[in-house]
Every structure is written in structure tokens, then in C-alpha cells.
Amino acid sequence: xxxxxxxxxxxxxxxxxxxxxxxxxxxxxxxxxxxxxxxxxxxxxxxxxxxxxxxxxxxxxxxxxxxxxxxxxxxxxxxxxxxxxxxxxxxxxxxxxxxxxxxxxxxxxxxxxxxxxxxxxxxxxxxxxxxxxxxxxxxxxxxxxxxxxxxxxx
Amino acid sequence: xxxxxxxxxxxxxxxxxxxxxxxxxxxxxxxxxxxxxxxxxxxxxxxxxxxxxxxxxxxxxxxxxxxxxxxxxxxxxxxxxxxxxxxxxxxxxxxxxxxxxxxxxxxxxxxxxxxxxxxxxxxxxxxxxxxxxxxxxxxxxxxxxxxxxxxxxxxxxxxxxxxxxxxxxxxxxxxxxxxxxxxxxxxxxxxxxxxxxxxxxxxxxxxxxxxxxxxxxxxxxxxxxxxxxxxxxxxxxxxxxxxxxxxxxxxxxxxxxxxxxxxxxxxxxxxxxxxxxxxxxxxxxxxxxxxxxxxxxxxxxxxxxxxxxxxxxxxxxxxxxxxxxxxxxxxxxxxxxxxxxxxxxxxxxxxxxxxxxxxxxxxxxxxxxxxxxxxxxxxxxxxxxxxxxxxxxxxxxxxxxxxxxxxxxxxxxxxxxxxxxxxxxxxxxxxxxxxxxxxxxxxxxxxxxxxxxxxxxxxxxxxxxxxxxxxxxxxxxxxxxxxxxxxxxxxxxxxxxxxxxxxxxxxxxxxxxxxxxxxxxxxxxxxxxxxxxxxxxxxxxxxxxxxxxxxxxxxxxxxxxxxxxxxxxxxxxxxxxxxxxxxxxxxxxxxxxxxxxxxxxxxxxxxxxx
Numbered sequence: 001x002x003x004x005x006x007x008x009x010x011x012x013x014x015x016x017x018x019x020x021x022x023x024x025x026x027x028x029x030x031x032x033x034x035x036x037x038x039x040x041x042x043x044x045x046x047x048x049x050x051x052x053x054x055x056x057x058x059x060x061x062x063x064x065x066x067x068x069x070x071x072x073x074x075x076x077x078x079x080x081x082x083x084x085x086x087x088x089x090x091x092x093x094x095x096x097x098x099x100x101x102x103x104x105x106x107x108x109x110x111x112x113x114x115x116x117x118x119x120x121x122x123x124x125x126x127x128x129x130x131x132x133x134x135x136x137x138x139x140x141x142x143x144x145x146x147x148x149x150x151x152x153x154x
Numbered sequence: 155x156x157x158x159x160x161x162x163x164x165x166x167x168x169x170x171x172x173x174x175x176x177x178x179x180x181x182x183x184x185x186x187x188x189x190x191x192x193x194x195x196x197x198x199x200x201x202x203x204x205x206x207x208x209x210x211x212x213x214x215x216x217x218x219x220x221x222x223x224x225x226x227x228x229x230x231x232x233x234x235x236x237x238x239x240x241x242x243x244x245x246x247x248x249x250x251x252x253x254x255x256x257x258x259x260x261x262x263x264x265x266x267x268x269x270x271x272x273x274x275x276x277x278x279x280x281x282x283x284x285x286x287x288x289x290x291x292x293x294x295x296x297x298x299x300x301x302x303x304x305x306x307x308x309x310x311x312x313x314x315x316x317x318x319x320x321x322x323x324x325x326x327x328x329x330x331x332x333x334x335x336x337x338x339x340x341x342x343x344x345x346x347x348x349x350x351x352x353x354x355x356x357x358x359x360x361x362x363x364x365x366x367x368x369x370x371x372x373x374x375x376x377x378x379x380x381x382x383x384x385x386x387x388x389x390x391x392x393x394x395x396x397x398x399x400x401x402x403x404x405x406x407x408x409x410x411x412x413x414x415x416x417x418x419x420x421x422x423x424x425x426x427x428x429x430x431x432x433x434x435x436x437x438x439x440x441x442x443x444x445x446x447x448x449x450x451x452x453x454x455x456x457x458x459x460x461x462x463x464x465x466x467x468x469x470x471x472x473x474x475x476x477x478x479x480x481x482x483x484x485x486x487x488x489x490x491x492x493x494x495x496x497x498x499x500x501x502x503x504x505x506x507x508x509x510x511x512x513x514x515x516x517x518x519x520x521x522x523x524x525x526x527x528x529x530x531x532x533x534x535x536x537x538x539x540x541x542x543x544x545x546x547x548x549x550x551x552x553x554x555x556x557x558x559x560x561x562x563x564x565x566x567x568x569x570x571x572x573x574x575x576x577x578x579x580x581x582x583x584x585x586x587x588x589x590x591x592x593x594x595x596x597x598x599x600x601x602x603x604x605x606x607x608x609x610x611x612x613x614x615x616x617x618x619x620x621x622x623x624x625x626x627x628x629x630x631x632x633x634x635x636x637x638x639x640x641x642x643x644x645x646x647x648x649x650x651x652x653x654x655x656x657x658x659x660x661x662x663x664x665x666x667x668x669x670x671x672x673x674x675x676x677x678x679x680x681x682x683x684x685x686x687x688x689x690x691x692x693x694x695x696x697x698x699x700x701x702x703x704x705x706x707x708x709x710x711x712x713x714x715x716x717x718x719x720x721x722x723x724x725x726x727x728x729x730x731x732x733x734x735x736x737x738x739x740x741x742x743x744x745x746x747x748x749x750x751x752x753x754x755x756x757x758x759x760x761x762x763x764x
Contacts (some may be wrong), residue, residue, distance in 0.1 A: 072745050083701065085694040087741050091748060092690045117280070118690030118711035119560070119722060 001066035001077065007107050008128025009062045014103065016054020020047050023151035067126055069140060073116060074123065088124055088144060092116045098134045099125075110134035157240070161272050168221035174262045176217020180209035207274065226564040230289060232303050236309070237277060239287045246574075251286050253307045255279045257537045257561045258575070263528035273297040273528075277304075278564035280537075282622075301516070301532055305736065309516045331344065391521050416514035419581055421507060429507060429580040430500035432548035433556075438498040442491050461486040474634065477637035485642075507579045517558070519577055533575055537561045539688050539714035541594050541682040543586060552677065553587040559593075560714035594669060601662030601673055607703050608661075608727035613654035620646045642738045663708070663725040668747065670710060670740060672723040682723035685739070686747035688712050694737045696730060706733040710740065 005007040020035055024047035031039050057080060065079040073087040111127040113135050127135065155601060164376035184206040227684075228241045237256065240248045260276045267273055272291040279286045292300070421429070446453055454470055461467070464486060467479040475483070516732040519533040540556040549555060557578035558577040578586055620643060627640035656676045664671040673681040689710055696706035728736070 040535060073741055079695070081708075082695055085737070087692045087737060089689070089691070089744055091744075107259060108412045116690050116711075116715040124691070 001068040001075075002122060004062060004065050004126075004128035005109055005130055005133075006062070007109055009058050009107065011057040011103055011107050011128065012058030016058060017051045020051035023047060023050070025121060035084070051097045062128075063075050065128070071146065074124070074141065086124060088114055088116060090141075090144040092118065093141060096141045098131075100131075101127065110144050112141070157231045157238075158228075159227055160225060160289060161292050161296070163272050165222055165225035167291070168225050170221070171216045172224070173218035174217070176220070177210055177212035178213075180213040181206060184209060185579055192667060218320070230287070232307075237287060237300075238306065239289075249278060249287065251279060253304060256286075256304055256640050257310070257534065259301045259304055259532045261301060261528075261530040263294070263524075263530075265526050267291060268528055271295075273530075275300055284333075289527050298411055298530075301520075305516055305518050305532060305534075306548045312517070312536075317421070341638045363637045364646060390476075402735075414515050418512045418514055418519075419578065419585060420512070421581075423581070425580055426504060426507060426510075428549070428552055428554050430503045432546050432552065432554065433499060433503050433569075433578070434496055434546070435499045435502065436495075438495040438502065439491060441498050452674060457483065457487055457490060460490060477634040481637060481639050481642070485759040487718030503579075510579060512578060521575075521577065523579075531575065533561060533577065535557055535593055538593065539684075539712040541590055541683040543590060543683070545583075547677050547679070547680045549580065553583050555581050556580050557586045558715075560712070562713045583698075590683065594683050595667075595684060596669070596671075597666075599664040599666060599671055600672065601664045602727075603662045604658060604727040605729050606658070608705060609654050609658040611656045611699060611703065611705070611727060615651055616650040616653055617647065620644070620650065661726055663728070665736070665739065665743075670723075672710065672744075674724065674726060684710050684712055684723050688744040689740060689744045692737050692740045692744075694733045696733075697704075700727065701730070704730045706730040708733045708736050 019091050023098065024043065027043045027047065028040065031043060060080045061078070064078060064080060064083070068075045070087075073089040074085075074093075075089070076086045078084055078086075079124045093118055094115045096115070098110050099113055108131070109127075110131045110133075111125055112129060114124045114126075116122060116124070126137070194357045197552075219674045223243045224241070227243050227246075228239075230240070231238045235253055237251045237253065238249065239251075240246070252327050253531065256277055256279055258276075258278045260278070261273045262276065273294045273296045274291055275287075275289040276285045277287040277289075289297075289300075326487050373465060389727045435727075458468070458470065461479075461482050464482045465479065466482045466486065467475040505527075506529075507523050507524045510521065510523040512519065512521045514520070515532070517535050517536060518655070520531070522528070524532045539557050540560045541561055542560070543553070544556040544558055555578075556576060559575050559577045578589060585644045587596070588600055623643045623646075624641065627643055631640035632635045660673065660676045660679050669683050669685045673679065684703070690713055693709040693711065694706055695709065700706055705727045706729075707727060710724070711722045725733075
């Protein structure tokens with residue numbers, strides 16, 4: 001099975017740290033407003049911990065993420081707290097996108113989004129791919145989706 | 155069939171509503187603006203009222219005119235292949251909905267509509283998030299005619315598709331070859347082509363359809379010809395009734411309304427009462443909470459009277475009530491709210507399902523219901539994604555059940571969220587199972603239960619909830635000295651073992667020949683029947699707690715749009731190895747059933763190689 005590009009760990013860690021920083025900022029603002037200056041070290045400690053947990057989560061998630069193009073379906077293995085293994089049959093693929101968020105572009109990675117007609121698994125995203133791999137994967141999926149019966153998307 | 159306009163009453167409604175809007179909007183702004191800019195205006199020599207005297211009638215006239223134009227510029231037409239709608243005053247939208255893509259056709263009448271014999275027609279497809287076409291309003295007969303016309307056309311298109319397959323297999327290769335010189339083969343892919351699997355699932359009706367696929371490219375020409383013939387005949391029929399046929403779409407009376415209609419069931423008074431008594435809707439609680447201030451005094455008296463035997467206060471004076479008495483009030487208010495909610499649910503059930511009747515016309519399930527608001531809808535059986543047998547605990551004890559169907563369409567007023575329709579709101583259990591069997595070959599199977607250790611999970615879960623409640627109550631007791639009853643919730647611990655067992659006992663799954671069955675729920679037990687060829691993604695998921703016990707859940711996703719109100723059919727807490735195996739199994743069966751005509755046709759062989 002294929003793994004994601006290692007740089008996606010950086011992306012996820014950055015996201016976690018930014019999130020922790022924003023929350024810390026809000027909490028700090030609250031302490032200023034409520035005049036709780038002795039709680040500040042506690043706030044700082046708490047959000048540092050949160051940030052570190054986020055980074056640890058990013059690394060654990062990367063270790064877990066796998067995907068594979070099997071004979072009949074795209075198979076994904078992901079999730080840290082909840083292990084999720086998803087099979088997306090090629091006959092059910094409506095269309096495939098490659099997407100790059102601003103952070104993706106900064107880090108030079110891309111993601112592939114597979115759309116189905118399903119309700120719960122409607123968009124399935126494979127993050128952390130190099131631009132070429134993302135493009136190649138999208139084309140591969142498109143070929144496989146077309147080879148499968150075209151009249152069975154629902 | 156030529157372009158039709160909406161009912162003239164629609165013009166009246168639009169003129170009035172847009173006119174009134176046009177009148178009130180400037181009035182509102184004039185008053186707001188007048189208070190803000192009054193001084194400036196006075197400088198220029200205008201008074202608010204003068205401005206109003208000009209703007210308001212102008213607004214009324216413009217609004218009324220615009221309203222009338224929306225009526226004039228709205229036309230619709232039912233062609234042999236599509237339903238066309240053209241609308242728009244400033245911007246223009248023309249929409250062609252292929253008949254074969256249409257999921258549901260719903261007709262709705264509120265009290266005023268019933269008074270004037272008009273109705274609102276809603277046509278839905280699987281694409282988009284809302285109704286594709288809304289005709290507001292047309293005459294009731296016209297509405298039924300449209301519903302019937304769509305149904306007949308869909309049946310004809312389907313039988314043409316199957317008929318061509320027959321012709322292809324019986325006519326033999328020579329005819330096709332001889333004809334291929336002149337005709338365009340480009341139409342061939344169109345025959346089974348249907349983005350919403352209308353074609354393949356019909357293979358069940360005609361076993362030759364699957365076998366005909368390899369020959370389709372050769373016989374595409376035969377397809378073209380028969381389709382053109384069919385179109386021509388339909389055009390004749392349509393022309394014949396162009397002007398004032400009574401039976402819209404059926405001048406020769408070929409489609410006899412009575413003969414066509416297969417009555418399936420209707421709700422008798424007893425059934426309606428059972429429905430009212432056994433279907434509690436959480437949404438009604440919201441009504442109770444909202445309506446409480448309206449009947450404040452009566453409610454307060456009732457609450458005090460009910461709380462008294464348990465040691466409640468004698469009046470609702472905040473100073474005179476001890477914390478313990480608050481607790482009693484809270485404990486009594488809960489059930490009272492539930493009872494009130496229950497009564498409201500029952501009333502709503504009666505209003506919605508009064509005179510419910512379910513029947514079958516051709517391939518569609520058609521239903522009618524409602525007391526104040528009249529609903530009438532058609533559900534094409536070949537668009538059904540999932541079937542759910544729904545039984546609340548009280549319904550089970552009385553031997554009743556309900557049947558819900560989910561299509562990929564977006565059904566706004568269909569009596570359920572998203573694409574869920576209650577095909578049978580309530581009926582005797584065997585009646586419901588018989589209908590499910592009729593639709594999906596469903597026999598009430600023996601389900602495989604989750605392993606016994608799943609019960610431990612539920613027991614732990616409920617215990618934690620009770621302990622958390624106790625913890626909160628204890629914390630509150632520390633804060634408020636008068637509150638000594640914090641240990642009262644502990645009595646709920648007695649209920650935990652039976653609750654855990656019951657939750658486990660009503661969960662299960664079964665893999666049948668054509669479909670997978672998944673059941674869950676005690677208070678609202680839902681048994682979902684998902685045909686293999688409707689499966690979308692299949693997910694194997696396991697939370698940390700599940701992994702500890704080597705358990706996992708299997709989720710079978712479908713294209714039904716009933717997602718917000720309901721999650722996809724899930725087999726909860728099965729053995730992790732079983733889920734692994736089942737995920738593989740479901741994928742294989744999906745591939746095998748893609749054409750729904752048996753597992754003998756491997757997908758590769760039937761692929762048209764154009």
C-alpha cells in the first residue's frame with residue numbers, strides 16, 4: 001500500500017500549532033479582560049501541551065495513513081483515535097479532483113478528492129501527495145472509473 | 155404536448171403577494187428612513203408621508219406587475235422524453251429534465267389549495283440539492299395528469315429499452331448488419347445509459363437485457379429505429395389531445411385509471427390511532443418548550459399539582475423554594491414535558507396521515523395523505539436506494555410496523571427528512587413485511603447478533619452516564635447546602651444491565667442473496683434493507699474502545715439523501731475479523747450485482763465496447 005508524502009506531517013503539525021496558538025491567544029485575551037494575570041503561566045502551559053499533542057497526533061496519523069488501488073475499489077486506511085478503512089468502488093466514482101490549499105502550495109504538496117454519490121462517504125480525500133503523484137492518481141482513478149460500468153454511479 | 159401555463163389562480167396569488175411586498179417594503183424603508191433622514195428631507199421640502207404617497211403605490215404597481223410577469227413567463231411542457239420548464243422575468247432559466255432521471259413527483263395541497271382545487275407539483279431528481287421543478291399552482295387534475303404522464307412515459311421508455319433488447323436477440327445479426335449502413339449508431343450508448351441506474355436495475359424485469367449487452371453495439375441501429383417509432387407514435391398521441399382532451403395524455407382512454415391502480419393499503423381509524431399513540435417525535439418537544447409561555451399559568455398549576463406528592467413547593471415563588479424542591483420540580487417537569495410532547499406528536503401524526511392510502515401504478519408506489527395539507531406523491535420503485543422497516547417499541551408490542559423508503563431525490567414535503575418517504579406509516583407487521591418482500595424480495599431473516607462482549611460496552615457507557623449525572627448532582631449539592639437529594643439518580647443504575655442487553659439484542663445483520671440487512675435500535679428499531687447494487691462506499695471503522703475488545707462497525711453507504719436525519723445503515727460492534735471479511739464480501743457482491751440480473755454476468759463481459 002502507498003503511504004503519503006512525509007511533508008504532510010509538517011502540514012498537519014503546523015495546522016495543530018496554529019490552532020493551539022489561536023486558542024491560546026483568545027484565552028490570553030480573556031485573562032487580560034478578566035484580570036486573571038496569575039493564571040497566565042497555566043494558560044501558556046496548557047496550550048503548549050495542546051500544541052505538542054497536536055504534533056504527536058500528526059505523526060501518528062501519518063504512520064497510519066495508507067491507500068491502495070485494488071482491483072475493484074480504492075482502499076484507504078486512516079485514523080488514529082478511530083481506525084477507519086474505506087473502500088470506494090470504482091463504479092461509484094462520480095468525478096475526481098486535485099486540490100491545493102494555500103498551505104499545500106506553500107509546502108509543495110497536493111491532495112486528491114474522490115466524489116461519489118454516497119451520503120456519508122460522499123467526498124473522500126487523500127492528502128499529502130506530491131503534485132505529480134496527485135495528478136497521476138487522479139488520471140488513474142479516472143481511467144478505472146470509466147472502465148467500470150458507466151451507468152451504475154447510483 | 156405544447157407549452158402549458160400555470161393555473162390562473164397562480165397569477166392572482168403572485169400579483170397579490172408581490173404587490174403587497176412591493177407596497178410594504180418602501181413603506182418600511184420610508185418609515186425607517188424618515189426617522190433617520192427626516193430632517194434632511196424637510197430641508198429639501200419633502201415630508202416622509204409625501205415620499206410614501208409616491209413610493210408605496212409605485213411599489214404596489216411594480217410588485218403586482220412583476221408578479222404577473224412571473225406567471226406569464228412560466229411555462230412547462232411534458233415531452234415524450236423530458237419535462238421542460240422555462241421561467242424567469244429578468245433572467246431566464248430553461249430546464250430540461252429527462253424523464254428517466256425523475257425520482258419523485260409530489261403533489262401538495264394546503265387548505266386554501268383544496269378550496270380552489272389547485273395543487274403544487276414538485277419534481278425531483280438525484281442531482282442538485284433541491285427540487286428540480288416546482289409548479290405552483292396548477293389544477294389538481296392537471297397535477298395528477300402530470301404525475302401519470304411522467305409515469306407512463308417512464309414505463310414506455312423502460313419497455314422500449316427492454317423491447318429493443320428483445321428485438322436485438324430475436325431479430326438476429328443479419329437484420330442489424332443490413333440496417334447499419336444508413337443509420338447512426340450514435341444512439342446506442344444512450345439506451346442503457348442512465349446516470350441513476352434506471353437501466354440496469356430494470357434488467358430484473360427482462361433477463362435478456364444483460365445478455366443483449368454484448369450485441370448492443372451491433373444492434374444500436376435497431377434501437378434507434380424503434381425509439382424513433384416510439385417517439386413518433388407518442389407525438390401523434392400528444393397532437394391528438396392538443397386541445398381539450400378530458401383525460402390528459404390519454405385520448406383513447408388506453409390508460410384506465412382504475413385498472414391501472416393497484417390498491418395496496420389504507421389507514422383505518424384504528425391504524426391511525428396506533429400511529430398517533432406509538433410515534434413520538436422529538437421535534438414536538440421543541441413546540442412544548444416554545445409554547446410554554448403561552449399557557450404559563452395553567453402549566454404552572456399543573457406542575458405544582460404534580461410535584462406536590464413528591465414534596466414539591468406550594469407556589470412558584472423563587473424565594474420560597476428550597477434546592478430540594480427545585481430538584482423535585484425538575485424531576486416532575488421532565489415527564490410532564492414528555493407527555494405534552496407526546497400529545498402534540500399524536501396530533502401531528504393524525505393531521506399528516508389522515509386518510510392515508512398507498513397504491514401501485516405500474517412501477518411506482520403512489521400515496522395520498524393529509525388532513526389540512528394534502529400530500530400526494532409517487533415513488534418509482536426502481537429508484538429506491540434503501541428500504542427500512544421501522545418499529546418503535548410500542549408498535550412492536552402491538553404488532554405493527556412502518557416502512558420507509560429512501561430515494562436519491564430531495565423530498566421536501568414528503569413526511570421525512572431528505573429523501574425519506576414513509577411508504578407505509580403504520581400497518582400490521584405482516585402487511586409491512588409482505589410489501590417489503592414484494593419490493594425487495596425481503597423475507598424476515600434471522601439476523602446474526604454482535605458478539606456478547608458488545609453488551610459490556612453498552613453497560614459501561616450507560617454506567618458512565620449515570621455516574622456523570624451523580625457527579626454533577628454531587629457538585630451542585632456542595633454549592634447549594636439545601637440540596638440533599640443528589641444521590642437520587644443512582645436508582646438509574648438498576649436499569650443499566652437490562653438496557654445494555656436490550657440494545658445488544660436488537661442489533662444484527664444478515665447477508666441475503668440480493669441485499670444486506672442491518673438492524674439497530676430498541677426504542678426505534680430500524681431494519682435497513684440495502685440491495686447490493688445500491689452500495690456506494692463500504693467502511694470498516696473501530697474506535698479506541700472498540701479496538702480494545704476486538705470489535706468494529708461496518709457502514710454501508712448508499713446514495714439516499716436522508717443523511718442529516720439518519721446515518722447510513724451500520725452494523726455496529728461486530729467482531730473485527732468479521733467486519734474485515736464482510737467489507738470484502740460486500741464489495742464482491744456489489745460487483746456481482748451491478749446489473750442485478752444474477753451473479754453469472756461478470757462485469758467485464760457485459761461492458762459495451764463502442
